[in-house]
Amino acid sequence: MPATHRGVTLVRRIVTLLTDFGTSDGYVGQMKGAILQRSGDCQLVDITHEIPPQNVGLAARALGSSWKHFPVGTVHLAVVDPGVGTDRDILAATVAGHFFVAPNNGLLSAIIEARPADEADRRIISVDVDRFFDSPTSNTFHGRDIMGPVAGMLAAGVPIAQLGEPFTGQLIELPSLVVGVDAEGVRTEVAAIDHFGNCSLATTFEFESWFATKRRVRAQLPSSTESVYLEVCRTYGQQPAGANVLLTGSQGEIEIAVVNGNAAEKFQLSVGDSVTLA
Incomplete structure (x- = not known):
């Protein structure tokens, strides 16, 4: 029963x-x-x-x-x-x-x-x-x-x-992540870092549309005064081990990754860091 x-x-x-x-x-x-x-x-x-x-x-x-x-x-x-x-x-x-x-x-x-x-x-x-x-x-x-x-x-x-x-009160909302897209490129931030060191970026429809037209992207990261070049790819195996890549990850967000490596460690990135792409 x-x-x-x-x-x-x-x-x-x-x-x-x-x-x-x-x-x-x-x-x-x-x-x-x-x-x-x-x-x-x-x-x-x-x-x-x-x-x-x-x-x-x-x-x-x-x-x-x-x-x-x-x-x-x-x-x-x-x-x-x-x-x-x-x-x-x-x-x-x-x-x-x-x-x-x-x-x-x-x-x-x-x-x-x-x-x-x-x-x-x-x-x-x-x-x-x-x-x-x-x-x-x-x-x-x-x-x-x-x-x-x-x-x-x-x-x-x-x-x-x-x-x-x-419930009749006010739902508490979290601050929106900063994403800007214009003729010069994209200004975004690291939204999350997974176990592998892949760095998910705050992603919007405008960012996705911009990303879809690219084959190679120049990134300005907080840890370096010099630009880092990221190869745009569909999956990690399209590039050799150690390559710096930009792709859409499994959670639907655009991410910076290092093939068979750890992007967060390599580029000294943390959640909240600003990233500029061009």
Whole structure:
């Protein structure tokens, strides 16, 4: 006989986890335990726990590039929460058939606002913490004590409307990355650096259109007074090992890479660095 909650038949869902906790402590395990207490047979999938501490921007990017690869009905829990313990809202949202749980600090704004406000299944709830969490909660670990349990309840099939009231406040938005395109070229910035040292650049439609006409690009980087030349290619194997290249990476953004090498180390690039291409 399937389990029920307030007359609702509970179901088994996937729950994805994205945090800045790292894996050297017990934090991830504790949060998973809190989820499993509410949904013992859900499937937990780690997107990453290696977001740099308190870096909401990179967390939002990682979530934004990952959630669509999961089945409809998946619950996505994102906890990068510099404001933990303050009066900021904790949100539960449904967008395009997926569920999201995160603090209102910019983690979800791009995902939510990319969908029409009148979309039938787009709902945003401000979680009623006092109603669902009577026992003392840590002032510094809402991922374990509030958001994890909320994700577990959603994974068990508890209707999102039962978790609180409709959110009527202001969604916190993250600052836009700087991209400029004109006759002289492109001014952009390093938006993310992956495990391989590939440097994703802030990318717009205008940047993509400019890039599509190029075979070789001259780059001005912060670490050098001299220009660096980048070969435009479709994939790394089109150029020999050690070549400096510019291509569209797997996340859909234009990136600086070194074939079989590490562009971030070679060019001493960091997230936020300005890059000029011509």
